[in-house]
Amino acid sequence: MPVPPMSAEAVLRTLAEDQPDALADALASADVHRDVLVDRFLDVLERGLADPLAGSPEDASLFSYALYLLAKWREPRAYPYVIRWLSLPEEEPFDIAGDVVTQDGGRILAAVCDGNLEPITALIVNQQADEWGRSAGVAALTLLAAWGHIPRQVVIDRLKWLVQEGLERESSIVWSELAVESADIEALEIFPDLRRAYDDGLIDSQVIGRTELDEVEAMPRGEMVRRTRERRPPIVDAWAATAWWDRRPRDGDDDDDRPPYGDDDDWAADGEDYVEVTEPYRAPPKVGRNASCPCGSGKKYKKCCGR
Numbered sequence: 001m002p003v004p005p006m007s008a009e010a011v012l013r014t015l016a017e018d019q020p021d022a023l024a025d026a027l028a029s030a031d032v033h034r035d036v037l038v039d040r041f042l043d044v045l046e047r048g049l050a051d052p053l054a055g056s057p058e059d060a061s062l063f064s065y066a067l068y069l070l071a072k073w074r075e076p077r078a079y080p081y082v083i084r085w086l087s088l089p090e091e092e093p094f095d096i097a098g099d100v101v102t103q104d105g106g107r108i109l110a111a112v113c114d115g116n117l118e119p120i121t122a123l124i125v126n127q128q129a130d131e132w133g134r135s136a137g138v139a140a141l142t143l144l145a146a147w148g149h150i151p152r153q154v155v156i157d158r159l160k161w162l163v164q165e166g167l168e169r170e171s172s173i174v175w176s177e178l179a180v181e182s183a184d185i186e187a188l189e190i191f192p193d194l195r196r197a198y199d200d201g202l203i204d205s206q207v208i209g210r211t212e213l214d215e216v217e218a219m220p221r222g223e224m225v226r227r228t229r230e231r232r233p234p235i236v237d238a239w240a241a242t243a244w245w246d247r248r249p250r251d252g253d254d255d256d257d258r259p260p261y262g263d264d265d266d267w268a269a270d271g272e273d274y275v276e277v278t279e280p281y282r283a284p285p286k287v288g289r290n291a292s293c294p295c296g297s298g299k300k301y302k303k304c305c306g307r
Helices: 009-016 020-032 034-050 057-072 078-085 090-096 100-112 118-124 131-146 150-165 173-184 188-200 209-220 223-231
Strands: none
Touching: 009 034, 009 057, 020 034, 020 057, 034 057, 034 078, 034 090, 034 209, 057 078, 057 090, 057 100, 078 090, 078 100, 078 118, 090 100, 090 131, 090 209, 100 131, 118 131, 118 150, 131 150, 131 173, 131 223, 150 173, 150 188, 150 209, 173 209, 173 223, 188 209
């Protein structure tokens, strides 16, 4: 017989406590209580943004799950909260939601924007915001084009304004992200501007090499866009979208003995006590597209797992 869904309160409790053995049921049950949980999740975002440095691990967990579920539901009321989150200065977006910023900030922002590009543009040019938050804004723009949610030419025009006028002429993560994202949607119209940005030292060639623009130009049209859609589709399954957190039990694990998340290196040898890691999980930084792939294949990331 089908398992009855959790109550709305049980969903909130499970997500806050990040209970590995109950997460799948909680995320599935959230859809049943969507009408109730939208307002509750918006309250969660408001509380987190009110004092980004004061949240508990439970607050951070619930904040992060709220982002993914609101993105899955394409809830436009979440848009100003997501903009506020990504507009926080320095490391504060990470203080609230860890590496959700770099992993899926762009996907979440694109999902809730309801076609309104102005707040995203304001985020990208906001020099007071954390650079990774601004970069998530760039990713959101290009994903909207890749998904077909915004006409491609509208996004191209916005990118062209950014490279010609909108962005400060200083080397930054934002410039490198703009080059990466422009390549990912085959924005050939702005490649000449990007090449001038390389000449001016604005783009880090360790993140994306100048020759990669040549490679995209030589590809069959539509191929890079297809890869982008496959690699970063809209969020339709919160369980699958948050799998990278590595907080779920793995095959053969004893859930009673293993801490809720962390790497195997956090464990002592068999028979010895373990030391539970108290720092929140932080995914590794984005791999440069020309760097060696971390899977150990010996290939460049862009030719392997970064496809």
